[in-house]
Amino acid sequence: MKGSHWFIVGIVIFLLLMFAIECRLPKKFVWNPTFSHYDKQPFGCAVFDSLLSVSLPMGYSLSRETFYQMEQKDTVSCRGILAIANNRMPSEVDVDALLKMAERGNKIMLVSTWFSNKLEDTLKFRNSYSYFSPVALKKYATSLLMKDSLCWIGDSAVYPRQNFYFYPQLCSSYFLTDSLPAKVLAVKNISVNEFRYEADVDSAFSDTITHVPVAMSYQWGKGEIILASTPLLFTNYGVLDGNNATYLFRLLSQMGELSIVRTEAYMEQTAQxxxxxxxxxxxxxxxxxxxxxxxxxxxxxxxxxxxxxxxxIPVIRKPENKSLEFTELIGTLYFQKKDHGDLVRKKYMYFAEELRREIQVDIEEVADDERSFSRIALKTGMNEEEIGVFIRTVRPVIYGGCDISVEQMKRYIDKMNEIISHI
Structure with missing residues (x-):
């Protein structure tokens, strides 16, 4: 076997070996929240969406439309709308749109750590905001510390009270208000000092732990608006974290028997x-x-x-003579334009150049006409007077731009050819 063949075999074996090693390497997880339908990392929503699409009896679908676009597009049917983001949402225009949809009977669930001021003022609530750090989550998880508990308290006749346990970094945001004009669905336990700092209240507490809502719902017209402050639970990690998927399905059950549409219009631009x-x-x-x-x-x-x-071996063809074809093309153009005078001018320029080169006569110099006509007659053997009459006749066409007929054009050109042929 030749050396080049051994080299190719070695390259192929190396590629196959590297491919096998790459397949056996452990997958590296990315802990950045994207909530993308295509993201299979912990905080994407590929597994979350696939699970809901096969679990919800009334159907589950995705959309990229905002609340304003949905409200303008469909003003008749009712459905459940789910929006998940890790930042402020929605805008003031979208708040007006979602309120109109809820008033018509739609049920809207907003899941975020921070909501717009207009929505807070309309529904009369405030919420705390905390920055999510993947490094802090990994450090807390590896330290084997206790998880925070979220207690389900809504719809006790349908679902019993139950505690669900998550890492604090996944459920650190909650709602702040003294009197809730809403139905509380789930709460979490926090220290009084933390609550006093966030809520900016100055009251005496006897206990060191208090309950704050993390999920609640508002009746609005014929529909309902559901708020949740734990968006990281609505991800692949949230549905795969032990039995905590039950908590998500209890929240989604508040949509009732409506088909659910999750909009991705409020995610980060890169995730969309x-x-x-x-x-x-x-x-x-x-x-x-x-x-x-x-x-x-x-x-x-x-x-x-x-x-x-x-x-x-390439086939080299003999170069074709295109002169005749070019001549026919130019003649056709002049024939279509009916510009006979210009054709005579072109021929006259060639005629004058031939006389200048062959017999050193410049017929464009009017002052030397007598000498020029005499020399042309001497060289050609033609009548001097006839030559003078022809050149003086054709000059107005050349310099004056006079229009001539086809017959005149042929006569002038034939005469110039005759003179040239006799030189």
Whole structure:
């Protein structure tokens, strides 16, 4: 076997070995919240969406429309609308739109750590905001510290009270208000000092622990507005964290028997960008193997066609004479334009240049006409007076721009050709 063949075999074996090692390496998790339908990382929503799509009896779908667009698009049907974000939402225009939809009978669930001021003023609540740090979550989880508890207290006739346990970094935000004009669905326990600082109250507490709501609902017209301050629970990690998916389904059950639409209009801009075709190919097993087989076929094609081959000898054709074709084209253009005078001018320029080159006569110099006509007659053997009459007749056409007929054009050109032919 030649040395080049051994080199190719070595490269192929190396690539296969690296591919096998890469497949066996543990997957690296990214803990940044995206809430994207395509993200299979802990804080994406690929698993979350797929689970809801097969679990909710009335249907579950995704949309990229804002509340304003939804309100303008459909003013008749009622449905449940779910919006998840990790920052302030929605805008003032969207608040007006979602209030109109709720008044018509839609049920809207907003899940975020921070809501707009207009929504807070309309529904009369405030909420605390805390920054999520993936590093703090990893450090807390590896320290084996106790989790925070969220207690479900809503709809006690349907669901009994139950505690669900999450890491503090996933449920650190909560609502602040003295008297809630809403129905509390879930609460969490925090220290009194923390609550006093967030709520800015100055009252005496006998206990060191108090309850603050993390999920609540408002009746608005014929519909309902549900607020939750724990968006990180509505992710892949939230539905796979032990039995805590029960907490999410209890919240979603507040939508009743309505089909649920999750809007992605309030996510980060980078998370809303759809995946490239190759990412989609790699996410589907049949397409992924089709891509692998295609790459393998290309590699084999390169290996078998890499040997040197005789280059095809090109066929060199004899250059074609395009002069006649060009002449016919120019003649056709002049015939279509009916510009006979310009054609005579072009011919006269060529005629004068021929006389200047062959017999050193410049017929464009009017002062030397007598000498020029005499020399032309001497060289051509033609009548001097006839030559003078012709040149003086054609000059108004050349310099004056006079219009001439086809017959005149032919006569002038034939005469110039006759003079040239006699030189």
């Amino acid at each position: 960008v759809q995946m490239s075709p190759f990412r989609y190919f790699l996410s589907q097993r049949p397409l992924r193997w089709a891509l692998y087989l295609t790459m393998l076929a290309i590699l084999l094609f390169m290996l078998f066609t890499a040997r040197r081959r005789q280059r095809a």
